[in-house]
Amino acid sequence: MRKTNDEFVFFYGENYMMKQVGVHAIVSLITYLVMIAFSFRAVRGLRVDQLFKKGHTFEIQVFLLFVSIALGFIVGQFILALVDQSLALKMLF
Template identity: 45%
Template sequence: MDLYNTFGIQAGIGIFSHIFFIGISFYALQSLRLEQLFKKGHTFQIQLIYILLSIAIGSSVSNFILDITSWSQQLPYLFS
């Protein structure tokens, strides 16, 4: 397979993985009552913290999954 094609596929999988896990973490964070930690009337700040936490958690999980996948593909080289 062409090297550029391989890099393109990896980039597409990485982008999809990040967006997918950010969406899942945003959905999961909706079950928390973070608004009780903030002052009343600060809706924008509450929404912003949900978005930033979703990005941080989703990116971390996505990086973990992508690393595990990459390492598991490289594992056969240990035994060759």
């Protein structure tokens, strides 16, 4: 038996879909920021000063920042995709 639109609004509330999108956005932002922070801590352990000329500390810092943002985004994207796909598994049953 399908629920009508009135039953859906009564049961879930009027802005159910918008709340769901908002929660997903907050979870995504937190995941990305945490993964960027973790990757920054990990990248700081690398000896990238050997790749740059001596005395170019600003360039090294910018490089570390960009690498950690890219790595954090990729890891965060993987984690979010894994969670989304695992939540979609319930559609099988």
